Amino acid sequence: MKIFKFGGASINSADRFINTGSIIESFKGEKILIVISAMGKTTNALEEIAHLFFEKKKEEALNQFSELKNNHTGLIKKLSNQHLIQAENQLKDFFTEIEWLLNDSPIRKFDYYYDQIVCCGELLSSAILYHHLLERKINCTWLDVRDIIRTDNNFRDGSIDWAYTESRIIESVSPLFKNHDIVITQGFIGATDENESTTLGREGSDYTAAIFANLMNAESVTIWKDVDAVMSADPKKYPDASILHALSFTEVIEMAYYGAQVIHPKTIKPLQNKNIPLLVKSFLNKELEGTIISKNANKNLPPIIVHKSNQVLIKFKSKDFSFVEDKPIQQLHEIFNEIKIKPNLSQHTAISLLCCFDEHAEKINQLASLAENIFDVEVERNLTLLTIRHYNKEIVETLSCDKQMLLEQKTIDTIQMIMR
Ligand code: ASP
Ligand code: MG
Numbered sequence: 001m002k003i004f005k006f007g008g009a010s011i012n013s014a015d016r017f018i019n020t021g022s023i024i025e026s027f028k029g030e031k032i033l034i035v036i037s038a039m040g041k042t043t044n045a046l047e048e049i050a051h052l053f054f055e056k057k058k059e060e061a062l063n064q065f066s067e068l069k070n071n072h073t074g075l076i077k078k079l080s081n082q083h084l085i086q087a088e089n090q091l092k093d094f095f096t097e098i099e100w101l102l103n104d105s106p107i108r109k110f111d112y113y114y115d116q117i118v119c120c121g122e123l124l125s126s127a128i129l130y131h132h133l134l135e136r137k138i139n140c141t142w143l144d145v146r147d148i149i150r151t152d153n154n155f156r157d158g159s160i161d162w163a164y165t166e167s168r169i170i171e172s173v174s175p176l177f178k179n180h181d182i183v184i185t186q187g188f189i190g191a192t193d194e195n196e197s198t199t200l201g202r203e204g205s206d207y208t209a210a211i212f213a214n215l216m217n218a219e220s221v222t223i224w225k226d227v228d229a230v231m232s233a234d235p236k237k238y239p240d241a242s243i244l245h246a247l248s249f250t251e252v253i254e255m256a257y258y259g260a261q262v263i264h265p266k267t268i269k270p271l272q273n274k275n276i277p278l279l280v281k282s283f284l285n286k287e288l289e290g291t292i293i294s295k296n297a298n299k300n301l302p303p304i305i306v307h308k309s310n311q312v313l314i315k316f317k318s319k320d321f322s323f324v325e326d327k328p329i330q331q332l333h334e335i336f337n338e339i340k341i342k343p344n345l346s347q348h349t350a351i352s353l354l355c356c357f358d359e360h361a362e363k364i365n366q367l368a369s370l371a372e373n374i375f376d377v378e379v380e381r382n383l384t385l386l387t388i389r390h391y392n393k394e395i396v397e398t399l400s401c402d403k404q405m406l407l408e409q410k411t412i413d414t415i416q417m418i419m420r
Contacts, residue, residue, distance in 0.1 A: 001031040001177060003218045005187060005209035009226040010283040011125055012040030014078040021132050023224065023286055024182060031177045033212055035187040036129055037205035038121025039075075042068065043188075050117040053102050054110050061102050069095050072124050079132040087131035094123045111155035112196070115189075119146070119197040122186035122205070130184045140182035148173060149190035149211065151198045157340075158190050158198035166215045174216065185212075206264040210278075214270035221276060223263065224283040230262050230291040233305035244304075245289060248297045251304075251389070252278075254414070258306045258387040259344065268293075303395045306387040308344065310359040313383055313406060313418055314368065316375040317352040324353050328374050335370045339363050344385055345416055347407055354407060356385055356418055380406075384419045391415045 004024070011017050024034065038046075045068055052061035072091055080087045098120050106113055123144070130142040148168045151158030176183050187205020190198045200207055206223060213221045230252075233241040247255075249272040256265035262280070271278050272295070281290035316332060318324050332353070336342065341363045343355035352375075357364060359381065368377050383406065388395060390413055403419035410416070 003033050003209050003213045003221040005035040005223045008037050008040050010224055017079050021136055032182050034184045035209040036126045037187045039125045042121040046118045046121050050114045054106050076128050083131045083134050090127045094120050115155045115197050115199045119189040122189050126184050126186045139180050141180045143185040145185045146191035151190040153192045157201050169215050203264045206267040210267040210270040213276050214274050222279040224281055228282045228288050230280050232302050246298050247293045252293050259308045260306045301390050303391050304389040308385040311383040311385045312357045312359050312364050313380045314355050315352055315378040339366050387416045389414050
């Protein structure tokens, strides 16, 4: 069997749902588990609703939710006909669950509510696709992934209980393929042993696809995206970017680690461990070759550029000229953990530590003020972090010539530069 994952962009309009349906239809007779994420910008909208709810702005939260409801019900009317009532009923159940919660008052932590609210994006989009496929007479069934993927209760970043999840797949997912060709389920979400919804981190649907692939020994995973293939750089910023037709697992895990937005960073390990190839294909033109990611090394890669703008460089400097050693470093990492922030790059000197972060204004300010108890803190914003894999002298010179370099780190195959 195969795993397909469709992201939010492939289902952000009725036309795109229909296109997704056509792609699935063209694989007639194959057994495919389909992992789907929320439509378009739904997850962002739900995040906002969660914030409003937590700030006790109930009316605003309900109003925004009702807009989201209209979007989804409007779509289902365009995509379903014979199955319309059944489809609407399924959506209504999810709506009611959320509205019920929004009418309550928050008493637990934000992250808990975030997951209970945000998870509905995937439930809704997968239900819409399911009913649309039924309309097309495709032999399919729908599965609530929260009955299968078990996580701990680290809300917003749940860790998978692999053994339990595997047993649920054997009991309840594999048998579905006896009578169905297609099983449709949700990416990004799971549940705790108390049936509370959890999420796996933003953009986590790729990871869900990889979890199923690993536990079901799938022959391949295909991620259908709005790009022709994986590119050597973002073509909007670097017009010379080229298509990469084949990449190794190692290359991709490195690229994702440095921030390339190809694939969710956790996706590769479950696939590499079982040697399951990952295909990245265009949902707009399925005839294009796309990219295959597998164990095979590709020796002739061009320079691969990962560009991160909006970076913040923080210098943590010892207050009394003592070396920045174990204890203060450990305290600093405790602060990172507490506010859930990770440096993209760090560099020691004798009496200071430099760390580069993505700009999250709130977190950066919190970090700076907490760290001020231990260090002198200097913050510089609006920087660029450029990572180049397989770099050469020319490309480094071209990309840094009109910039001021603040920090540079390199290994034999990767260079990173923080620039002003
Ligand atoms: N819908 C979720 C998000 O936008 C998960 C995903 O897209 O993979 O983060
Ligand atoms: Mg997405």
